[in-house]
Amino acid sequence: MDVEIDSNEDSNAQMSVRSVAVNVCAVMLVLYALYFARSLFIPVITAVFAYLTLRPIVRQAGRWGIPAGFSAAGVMVLLGGVLALGTYLVIDPAQEIVQNAPAHVATAKDRLSFVLEKVEYFNRATDDMTTGDAVEVAAEEEPVPVEVKPAAWSTNLTILNGTGNLVSFLVVSGVLLCFLLATGDDLLRNIMRALPTLTARKQLIGVVEHVQEGLGSYLAQVSTINIGLGFAVGISMWGLGMPTPVLWGVMATTLNFIPIVGALFGACVIFLVALVDFEAAYYAFIVAGTYITLTTIEGQFITPAILGRTLEMSPVLVFLSVVVWGWMWGMMGVFLSVPILIAARMACEQYDGLAPLAAILGSRPNQTESSQESTSTRSVGASVTQ
Template identity: 30%
Template sequence: MTIAADATSQARARNGDEEARNGEQEMKSAAETWQIVGDVAVTGLFALAVLAALYLMKEVVVPIILAWVVANILLPVVNAMERNGMPRVASVGVVTLALMIILLTIVMLLSLPLTYWLSRATELGAVLREKLRSMAGPFDFLNELSRSIGQITGSPGTGLHVEENTNIVSGIISILTPAVTQGVLFLGALIFYLIYQKKIKNRSVLVLPTRDARLTSLRIYADIEHNTTVYFGTFTIVNLGLGVVTTLLAWAVGLPNPMLWGVLAAVLNYIPYIGAALMIAILFLVGLFTFSATSEALVAPLVYIGISTVEGHFITPALMGRRMTMNPFAVFLAIGFWTWMWGPIGAFVAVPILMTTIVTFRHLFPRDTPELPD
């Protein structure tokens, strides 16, 4: 009896120890879960704080980021001039001066036609309203339906109409006219980054504690610079060709100031999807203002749709390569978000910001498994 009682007590003790261990494991698991939740919450709050700071400081941050993007385009030229024996400061000065001369030349060539179109904005609006009224026949049924629904529900039907009081000139000027301080900040950041790019990169990695972290940061820096340079360098060449083709298209169909629309097409094409859509709308509106028949106004935008389709689906992907291809939905979301944050400049820098994020995560969280074949 004593032996049986001892065995029973030992079994109970073992069961109690197992229950205690299970309880400790459950408590530890719950603590780890709450720790993960806390880390995610803190990270999310930090990300929101960073985004809020970027939004509030956009007058300072946007010119600096734009200068970084332009500097990555110009870095191969500066490095090549330095390898050929020219001092770094002199190389940066020559490249920056050439860039400013090119931009000023374009502005001088296009200032007259741009002023012409801005001065005729009111007349353009009146002509477009008249054209749209002549095309509004298919919408009459919808207007009548809206009025009928308004009478039934007791609310006045508004129908479809064209806004009369749109201030086109102030909208265009507010987009195209940069602040003087932001222009100076952009130019200063561009020059200093081109001069001290190597020192900035080397000094910034010294704050990291381990050698592996520093090497990883240097690889991330190099990969970001290479991808950004290849992307924008290739895209610049493609956009120059697109601008020439658009100029010839506008001249062939008889649109006035064809060089203006060619330069505009080259600039807007830096913004994926949105730039092409804006250019199609601009060609259509200019065609409505220029030609009496709507069918003639549709020629230029329809041809441009074909040109941009070939460029976006065949020429650019073939030149970029598979490694530079990004998810179209991610690109679209990035453009929408950064346009909301920073306006038109945000749409321009959305792709390099997305590319930088993808490259950084690719190095920090490398794939252990090989890519599956298509």
């Protein structure tokens, strides 16, 4: 009898090990597919997240008797106008800063020479300690430096390729977003009809509604907060005498979508520009300190007060998500990292088998239970599954 029990335990252990191995292989294959086809997935996921955020506007317009196609077109026109206005306001000063970057770097090095000299002295002292009393070897003749300049056509081709990638991203994500806003509910109904059981239909509609509720509210509230921060930064930079304060306000709004890293990067940029534009080096610290103070007030007081604890996540998971998705998808991955993390948490809360993963991502038991109860009583689930 003991032999049979031991054999059953061994077989169960082997099955569990195989299951874990299969799940790990599946996750790795999915991640590789997301990395390999990133040029396809990035605009699609961007459009889907924008659709979940803007879907309540189209549905509210439908309750007022406005067709979904007209409301979707209006939303797209509004988004295009905001994007065009922001580009118009910042394109000229941004181009000027980029063109003068080499001269600005040289000026910044000269202004920070008192710091760089100490760093260089420390590096030389470290090298001397490492080498010790080794015998000096005669230095070989230095090779003649050869400068290889790329052909003008190759540089232009690189610029065209980058512009083409941006244009294709905007076209794909914009057109897909317009179609989702106009006919997304019809597509969802067709998917509901294709599912075999009523339980599966309720689970899927619960996931969609829960992700839309959490992700949509998060993006809407964070966008409002970041725009307010942009206004505060722009006014502060104008008061401190910084050139092109509109550029710094738009930069603060955009970078604040990147948690932790965005504020530090913006402070470094502000510091370097102030170091170049003002004679007194200490004034650059005042400007950068003002920027850090505003972002700290926003991050530590305003955002937690508005979002509350329902969307609170571990800073470790947020930072790891930024690093992983930034490594896989570049800058767009950095911007999409937190929405992906929130969507994954909201989806996991709807399935009992994924409750441990939802808890790791920051979900609380009462949140999971209340979300499941609320989705089970939604009238939209009955209308969609008909």
